[in-house]
Amino acid sequence: MHKAKLHTDKTPPPASAGEKPAAIDLGFGRVSRHCATALAILAGCLAVANLWLVPLTGASLLEAGRGVILLLLGIGLMGTAKLSLFLTLLVATVGLDIFTTRPDIPAIMSVIEVCLIFTAAFALVTSR
Numbered sequence: 001m002h003k004a005k006l007h008t009d010k011t012p013p014p015a016s017a018g019e020k021p022a023a024i025d026l027g028f029g030r031v032s033r034h035c036a037t038a039l040a041i042l043a044g045c046l047a048v049a050n051l052w053l054v055p056l057t058g059a060s061l062l063e064a065g066r067g068v069i070l071l072l073l074g075i076g077l078m079g080t081a082k083l084s085l086f087l088t089l090l091v092a093t094v095g096l097d098i099f100t101t102r103p104d105i106p107a108i109m110s111v112i113e114v115c116l117i118f119t120a121a122f123a124l125v126t127s128r
Contacts, residue, residue, distance in 0.1 A: 028122070028126055029123050030123075032120075032122045033127070036088060036116060036120040037078055038074075040073050040074035040088055040116055041071060041074035041075075043067070043070050043092070043112045044068065044071035044073075044074060045067070046106070047063050047066060047067025047068075048064050048068060048071070050063065050067075050106070050109075051064050063095075066095055069091055070088070073087055073088045073091060077120075082124060085120050085123055085127070089117060089120045089124065092113050092117050093117060096110070
C-alpha cells in the first residue's frame with residue numbers, strides 16, 4: 001500500500017517556465033488594519049491605565065469603559081469583518097470631543113486616536 005508523504009521542507013514548489021514565483025501580497029488594507037489593531041489596543045490600555053493617574057469621577061470611569069470597548073474592538077480587528085472597523089471608527093470619533101473638554105487626558109491619547117481614525121478609515125476603504 002502506498003503511503004502519502006508529508007512535504008516538510010520550506011522551499012516553495014518550483015515555478016513552471018516563464019512564471020514568476022508567487023509573492024506574499026499583504027496589501028495596504030491589511031497592513032493598515034493591523035496598524036489600527038495595534039492603535040486600538042494601545043488607546044484602550046492607555047485609557048484604562050489613566051484611572052491610576054486621575055481622581056475617580058464619573059467621567060474618568062466612562063473614559064475607562066470606552067478604553068475597554070476599544071480593547072475589545074482591537075481584538076475584533078484581528079479578524080476580517082468590516083463591522084469592527086466601522087465600530088472602531090465610531091468609538092474613536094465619539095471620543096475625540098473628550099480631549100478638548102478634559103485637560104487631564106494626556107495629549108498622546110488624542111494623537112493615537114486621530115491616527116486610529118485615519119488608519120481604520122483607510123482600512124475600511126481599501127478592504128475587499
